[in-house]
Amino acid sequence: MYICPLCHSPLTAELQGYVCENSHRFDRAKEGYVNLLPVQHKGSKDPGDSPEMIQARRQFLDEGHYQPLRDHVADVLDEYLPVSSPPTIVDLGCGEGYYTSAWMKSDREVYGVDVSKFAIKSAAKRYPQIQFSVASGYRLPFASASLSAIIRIYAPSKGDELRRALCPGGILVTVTPAARHLYQFKSLIYQDVQLHEEKEEALEGFEYLLEKRLHYPLTLSASSATQLLQMTPFAWRTREEVWQTLAQCESFSCETDFKITVWRRTDE
Template sequence: MLYICPLCQSPLTEDLQGYACEKRHRFDRAKEGYVNLLPVQHKGSKDPGDSPEMLQARRQFLDEGHYQPLRDQVAKLLDEHLPTASTAAIVDLGCGEGYYTSAWVNDNREVYGVDVSKFAIKSAAKRYPKIQFSVASGYRLPFASASLSAIIRIYAPSKVEELMRTLCPGGILITVTPAARHLYQFKALIYQDVQLHDEKEEALEGFECLVEQRLHYPLTLTASSATQLLQMTPFAWRASENVWQYLADSKSFSCETDFKITVWRKAE
């Protein structure tokens, strides 16, 4: 088991009820199978992360397959660049309800999903029992140093120092961020002066960039799918009632996806 105690950083040992460290800090396993490793003093708010309504919208949208090309491409890059090991430990950081996480699973991998949203982790653990899910923060990862073969970070915030600490030498990090024209048409509904996404170069100290590529394709959405997608995005907070009504009344809505996918390798 790769988990460490979020309070004292000692290794956690698994038992029938959950996990405990040598200093007797205990973390019980929920009935759905996940463990909460986000102490109250590290939460920042009562219920951090996505709300149940946002998660329901995202699950419905993703289950329709609109972002499957992204999931397939990240899975392909993971297969190509994952360090050779008898058993690889992979973490999906900011895993949400587990849609992407489920694509990394095979018999030679230990797959973990981490998210600050208890609602998301509870939902994910119910649906994907083969994956080990935990409520935790990307700024304080609950994993032992140099224990991970790969980390997948799709839009999730994190601390570079924690990525460096937990990845093994030669371990890989795959990041997905919005490229210039991602969901441009949604922005055009909301803002008078539409700006492209800033594509400034990301520099991660201690990492070598192996691959950088864009994935760009069109979407034609039903009214229901369009409103679900908007609800998944930060634009939702700025969308007026007129925008929501326009989407609800549309027979179809066309927009662009535009992702930047980067593969990084931690220095040996």
């Protein structure tokens, strides 16, 4: 399934990792993952989420606050996944693997991809039955027309690259924040709070199949509220007094608001 990130030739599995016909080698880490993000494609020393962000997200997700989202996406995947033997699914921007594990069934091949080495290391240790790699959504390390489905929850990517990797009839399931997602956090941070702008994504070579909204309230402990804020882009703009307010509150109520969209790759 993997291709070389340097020359794009197929990678062959060896005992210690992978090698291509041009002798580019990629070792498998002791946790079981492979790093397919060459240094010239990284953009920074350690791209993606930090160990602190990964730990906060794992603790928050393990408490089940986003399980309704995971369940909804799993149901959509079951409904729209094309028939193939076996279906091959990639979780793009998989983080520490919380969502990825929900796509796993005995008749499926599941891969997780993230630019964060720390996230992939954590995911591979916890879910050894899934194949994880450090790679970019802009340069997927998979052969053309090889994937049955790509799940993209918030992850950046390039439409042309998604279409290249999906087989004809393969599906793309995306999750993006809808208008009122975490509105109460924004109220703590910004004086003039705006609803989240919902941009219509145009994907050439795909047909639109489904859009559904998932909206539900959360009541969080101080610890969980702090962890959630740390998971979001808002964390970089949050003043110290906001962190202190969250840390001292008995509970914090907020809204989740997600948009789930399904696309199918056309043959054209």
